[in-house]
Amino acid sequence: MDADEISRCRSDLQGLRRKTANIARDDVERLVLRLGYALRPKKGGHPVYVKPGRLPITIPGHRNALNRFTVKGILDRLEEDLDREEEGQQHGD
Numbered sequence: 001m002d003a004d005e006i007s008r009c010r011s012d013l014q015g016l017r018r019k020t021a022n023i024a025r026d027d028v029e030r031l032v033l034r035l036g037y038a039l040r041p042k043k044g045g046h047p048v049y050v051k052p053g054r055l056p057i058t059i060p061g062h063r064n065a066l067n068r069f070t071v072k073g074i075l076d077r078l079e080e081d082l083d084r085e086e087e088g089q090q091h092g093d
Helices: 003-018 025-034 068-090
Strands: 048-050
Touching (some): 025 048
């Protein structure tokens, strides 16, 4: 992931943080996928997204609008991933 893509993802992430209600599941999922997570084959209830070296992220799939507290937790994790990506860019990884 290059610096421009990191910047675009961070901008999209901040846009989702500014929303207070009716946060679309598809918007969160799109960002998760852009950050390199892949949908794990379904074994149970909610879809789970995985990325090597990171903890899995679960996005509830039972409705389109997500609870803002659920979204906050997911976005916090994605922000940590963006921070790691930026560190990798700075260190030439």
